[in-house]
Amino acid sequence: MSVIVDFVNNILWGQGQILLFMLVLCGVWFTFKLGMIQFRHFGHMFSILKGGTKSDAQGISSFQALCTSLSARVGTGNLAGVAIAISVGGPGAVFWMWVIALLGMATGFAESVLGQLYKVKDENGEFRGGPAYYIKQGLNNSWLAIAFSLCLFFGYGFVFSAVQANTITDAINNAYGIPPLNTGLVIIVLASFIVVGGLRSIARFAEWVVPFMGVTYILVALFITISNISLLPGVLSDIINSAFGLKEAAGGTLAAALKAGIQRGLYSNEAGSGSVPHAAASATPYPNHPVSQGYVQMLGVFFDTIVLCTCTAFIILLAGEFNGDNVEGIRMTQNAMNSHLGAGGADFVAAAICFFSFTSVVANYAYGESNLRIFKIDNKVGKSLYTIGYLAMILWGSMAALPKVWAMADMALGLMTVINVIAIVLMTPTIVSISKDYFKKHKSNEKVEYKAGDCEIQGKSEDGIW
Template identity: 70%
Template sequence: MINEVVGFVNNILWGDGKVLIVMLLLAGIWFTVRLKFIQLLDFKHMFSLLKNSNKADKQGISSFQALCTSLSARVGTGNLAGVAVAISLGGAGAVFWMWVIALLGMATGYAESLLGQAYKIKDSDGQFRGGPAYYIKQGLKNSWFAVLFALCLFFGYGFVFSAVQANTISDALNNSYQIPTFYSGLVIMVVAGLIVVGGLRAIAKFAEWVVPFMGIAYVLVALVITIINIEFLPGVLYQIVTSAFGLQEAGAGAFAAAIQNGIQRGLYSNEAGSGSVPQAAAAASPHPNHPASQGYIQMLGVFLDTMVLCTATAFIILLGTDTSIGEMEGIRLTQSAMEMHMGGVGADFVAAAIGFFAFTSVVANYAYGESNLHMFKLDNKLGRTFFTSGYLIMILWGAMASLPTVWAMADMALGLMTVVNVIAIVLLTPTIVSITKDYRDKRKANVDITFDHKKCDMQGDIEEKEIWTGKLES
């Protein structure tokens, strides 16, 4: 019965209904136009903000830590297993549509992260918290819609998504070393529990060290493989483009499959528009101390996740294995491709990579769910204990569950979150445009960039106005 319900909802969101595909494409186009092609015209500026991104205060984590935390959640099964699923079901053309949704999603990611900062609050420990539930409640003055999002996020990031990551880790280890999935799940559960017990700051510090290391190492390996097979690269690029528009022998069916799987897996990987990343964005004390600056930082996260890391996996697969499979293939397709490039050590490398990638997602997912406990007045010892227990149990369950079942539940949770969030950020467009204009005007005038909510045309009302003093506490 559960499988039937999940299948019915996913068919509306992703399948015949294609609700989310249309919503995300339109939202990406909408914010690209309304923000004046911000992802292209301000492309260099988002990199320049990394210069002072390691500064923080006692109330929030640094912008770099927020970026690494969001990348911890983004960079996981979507980059290795998700790309493989997209290619196996949608062909090489799915990669092109992953690029499209990422490019458009950069503007959407900017918008939602800006809102996360603008409407952030302080929790019972005096630390910054925020996200869609908070900007829906304050900006749109709609408590029930805010609660609906928070519940979807609890279900998705608090429980199901960590099960997906654990499933991929255990499957990779079982495939390479025949380790029983139960034991893999048990180890993942214990290690994750030791990290998340330290709260958001412990998770952010963990992400700050692990994410850059694993990301750079993976890209370097993919770059070497691409250079070794450089004579085949033009053919792969041609295959990606022609398959994306159904110009090869499969025709219209391949075209539809490429769009659906490319966008679906692209969203699952970069999470733009889903409402997840604003949780990390809101926790930061940004430099400059302005909501837009964290919007730029998180826009960079979308670019790094899909345009860099997902592309690396796509090239590894398309340069190394037959992709005309026609059935769902996860991490094992990526492992098979890597074995063709690197021999027996290839599967070992992918197993290690997915271990790092997916485990950081497991940890970051906890931070997202925990950020919404304040909405229900559960940011206390009892509330955190209950939430943590459910989170850890789902990790163990996910490690032993079947691949299609886990992915289907993840798709449903992500889809429901995205519907609520996209509606909210589109309704809050006047606030996004106003705050962005304030930032751009100050940057153009070369004056100190600080945020004064009274000088921006913001919808609703900010709950804790004293947060925006223009200065960071030491």
């Protein structure tokens, strides 16, 4: 398994660097095709959320969909992932995380619009969707849809939850000396109580926990930044200079900074990977148009990387904690927090990673469950087998070696991303067409609502959805 993982990652992330080029070019492509939507309509992202708390029997609310996607996004990538990026690529990796996030906002918009447009209803009459569905309905390509679903099952259904569990147990062990197995068992019990209620239970959990943990973490980061405000210009200078290889620091060459920033930035915000469309598809949007969910999920990319990852980066860099030779993951963040807050720093990070990563664990389950219908196993037996495998991987991840777990996560995410990026680029005409439909209706002050046939799309959405 290690040989296979290393071989695939070398093609995707290593010497081949396929994903680095694909993601950057995809972000540039949709930024151009959608008229720099992430900059021109920046304020509109926030206004969409004003009515986004409404839900119905068919779908969760737009706000719940945002919180669900954020609960999957916000996790190890924001705390351990940023630390790894800085350790490997130097401070300049932070700059490239920003770049991939700004470009990724357009990509996230595109894939979320498709997720909404081609959503379906499950046996309970609730909305489900994602890349497998828009690949099958929009591109009429069943084998590629199945390939994506298999990658997603491997990634979000199993490996990514193992990564989150690994980071939780390591943080708890570092702070309190509690054995990883014990912490892993607690995670399994708590996750079981939430995921047994399905997507709606997960969405309600995310709706309350994500805003609380996000605001708390930002306030602590602001306090630390203000307390060290005299050091901030030097930190910003290090980020810019290291980003272009103008200053050597802990492996901070241009190539190292670029690769580490994009790789860890993608893992954090997930733009282009095809995960977020599952949450987007589950919502009843407001206004009732697929593009409104594109705006909501575009905001999620901004909040995850530009806001939360930057908070972690400043905490680490203001403490001067990036000059180590080894990838320390969450422990680097804990050490940095200790230098700012004293002995309580490790406790705060341990609590933050528990909240951040645990919400990812339960949201990952929902993404995997959304794809059961593709294999026609969306029934009690199928869900039970999936749940058992999901919980078993959490237990394994809680005790596994960090590099091995991260390598498997990179492979799963990379394979998903390759398939999804190809699909959304092929579906550019549909994305542009339906976006223009929204822009036109919004500009003319008419009711912004989408009905089947309002604009030309590839393939066909499911009957009765629109």
